[in-house]
Amino acid sequence: MRRHHRTTPRVTRLLGSLLLLAAGTFTLGAAPAEHPSAGQRDAAPLGGIVPAPASVEPGGAPYRITRDTAVRVDDNREVRRVGAYLAGILRPSTGYRLPLTTHGHGGIRLRLGKGPFGAEGYRLHSGADGVTLTARTPAGLFHGVQTLRQLLPAAVERDSVQPGPWQVAGGTVQDAPRYPYRGAMLDVSRHFFTVRQVERYIDELALYKINELHLHLSDDQGWRIAIDSWPRLATYGGSTQVGGGPGGHYTKADYREIVRYAASRYLEVVPEIDMPGHTNAALASYAELNCNGTAPPLYTGTDVGFSSLCAPKPVTYDFADDVIRELAALTPGRYLHIGGDEAHSTSHADYVTFMDRVQPIVARYGKTVVGWHQLTGATPAKGALAQYWGLDDTDPAEKAQVVKAAQHGTGLVLSPADRLYLDMKYTEDTPLGQDWAGLVEVRRAYDWDPGHYLQGAPDSAIRGVEAPLWTETIRTSADIDFMAFPRLPGAAELGWSPAAGHDWDAYKVRLAAQAPRWDALGIGYYRSPQVPWPAG
Template identity: 65%
Template sequence: MNPRHRESSVLLGSLLLATGSPGAVEPGEGGGAAPPSTPALGRVIPAPASVEPRSTPYRITADTRIRTRGAPGVQEVADHLAALLRPSTGHPLPVEEDVPDGIRLLLTDGEPDLGDEGYLLDSGPEAVTITARRPAGLFYGVQTLRQLLPAAVEERTEQPGPWTVPGGTVRDVPRYGYRGAMLDVARHFFTVDQVKRYVDQLALYKLNTLHLHLTDDQGWRIAVDSWPELTTKGAATQVGGGAGGHYTKDEYREIVRYAAARHLEVVPEIDMPGHTHAALTAYPKLNPDGEAPEPYTGVEVGFSTLCVPEEVTYHFVDDVVREVAELTPGDLLHIGGDEADATPKDEYAHFMDRAQALVTRHGKTVMGWHQLAGARPVAGAVIQYWGYDATSEEERRQVVDAALAGAKVVLSPADRSYLDMKYTEATELGLDWAGRVEVRRSYDWDPATYLDGLPEEALLGVEAPLWTETLATSAELEVMAFPRLPGIAELGWSPRATHDWDGYRQRLAAQAPRWDALGIRYHRSPQVPWPQQ
């Protein structure tokens, strides 16, 4: 996670989001012609695997219908598409079965190379047809169709159009099966609606995993019936003070449901044995000294630990893992494991042995930060690497050795994919313990070669974490996530052959009118030739 903030200050209260305002451009590289308002076929993010353009487009009109064949999951994708298009086009766009033209969403038993998430999109004068083997592929094809339309399609009031889809064929399959983003709701609490807003932004760029960092020193954010004071006491504050908050079980289920409808799987994280101060305020018997500490509202790390020798600790972990696992349909459960500086090394390994066994017993696959590689990861565990240029060769080697022994790896290098790192010295939000991360640095790296010696088959994909020590509103989340989040999404989806900074920065600039229409605040990096406003 982060050796962070020991020298970082926290920005609280209201904040002028100058970097997200239309006129805010910092000195530096950039410029160039403004991208076209209607993107050509393939001018989307993530870059498609292959594109074959042709000159005859399709136009959505008042007569357009959306066709399905009633297969499970297809109706939901069709309804999602209709809900996206109706407000801005003003067209009825009825969803019907066996429509010969219009926008067609079709599942096929053929095309085995498409896998579970790939799709074919074919656009011509009579129809736009999206074909996939699974509903997820149809959903991702719809996100491509959405980006092929003018940005005004994102408006929630009727716009003049025209609504033209460039002609041709897109064949698209993701490079990696894990394409994630993490949201820290422990340092600052974010409501269900705020999380849903972020989910919608992730879905646009074909991410398929929402990792929720639910617990930390500053707050415990998920209800656990067997340990109720985790939320009555442990959730009562956040960084800088304030009310804090938590999700009831029904609220968490609603986040899971909403994400699943957009083909994202939720991975809950219960960080331990460190980052546990909020739990210790609620239950001092979990603390090595047996005392209840005062709630913590700062940003230092590494000072808290569960009491590893005591059996009550494992009753606690068992109950929490069981209840969170019951709420979570997905396969993964993240147990943190980072920055456990207050836990003796031998006790850390013992704790992780027992915690992993409990996750496995409750039917989930263990996921943990890369410090887990220095203990004894169970077979098939997923290790999330957050190291950066300053990370020791020993830590890197431990991750590679764990992968050679059968572990899987998700890459989240802090100086590439951590969305809370400052863009430049002038950036008001965020931290800079891993360095400053402008848009090009965030995009211009290859996951396949990042960790020397990592077996290709061990690499599941990439994730963009967003830590919230300095972020308290949706607008603040967005100005740090955009424009870097789409680049991490492209690294996870697009084939290596499409990776090209000069081309990407043009496609990225073309997203700006779409973000404006969606009300997304973003940093107008001088490295990107944004449209004039």
């Protein structure tokens, strides 16, 4: 079985604001006087970053951001956007103007250049004259900005002027991710979350260099995306949620805004339409999708495995084609997730037939198939990704099926439920979440190696990790924060950082140092007794 208070964060800055910043039209009142005795802060150590960088060489004088600092960028639209994003973070707390410019020397420099960075890596060099971020791509610069944020005092995240000073330790960070796929999933079907709430979570994911946002858009309890050719999916199938609340759905404009916002934070949206099971909202909306031609009632409970599209009916594949076509047209990313788990009401033969017919539809519309690991019980399409959600003690035969598919070219994204499911309770006393996969404290979530988790799976098959958050008990952004933090940064580190540096005792110290930043951002979190949190 798969699925079974906090202050308000800084108001999100949308693209229009970023463009104003880039144009240099943003001004503040007088900057605060810099009196070290009225708020002296030492530079954060280069080695304190989460996720841990690939290489750190501390040394030399720190750089101090002052009212004379400028953010210097290449004359490139994307680089200017990253620079504007950085300035938008720094201006409210420092009180400095921090103009964007393509000229001059010193200050904070963002530049594209050659180097061993890959598609997402970067180099950060800090010295007395300034901070220089170099990357091959704007995505690398953006990830470097997240590192720079953590090298500044946590108060830099606040939306009002703070005393400073604002120092960045001297030295060099050279960094690139271990895995290309570093994801988090948000279930918006069990409980619906607004565009604003999803964008808030995107900002939290970006801070830790997550690059894939998996949106679980359909399930038994609700259908959350407008499909023009089947309008009742959203208007009727999306009209409820767990417990019988009002539900909701995204218009196509809403979904485009989520995709756009995610792209501005260098996250790719992976939409999921779960099929052939987990489909009661669709079955209730259109009677013809049922084998008996009768629509069931809408469902607001949490049981699983009872629903199924009718694999023998031709209309099922018309439905799948229409939904995939419309969703693919809205999604610029590479992937489209077709679910495939817990299809207990679908015979094995029908399941194989369904997957054999639906996977080519995904390819027809230019996307790569992603499915839960039960997809390996059929024949995964060439290039498909299987998302493994089993447990440490899952049946060896089931694991062997997944490993065999990996040996034949299927890529794997690892989401073991008793490690990375963010909806699992921390302890028996956790007020939210479930415990069917076990209790998942912070150390358990972090202390495992994706590269050696499924014995026999080739290294080349492991594409990365993903931390899903199912929402049977999750209703608010505060609930999301409490279950995601502090476990989400550990999932991000598993996906980003070199395996050689994986060490719980060192990590828990770096994790504890994140707490003041979460406080500044208004992120409520679980104060695990396994982590040496700062006092106060």
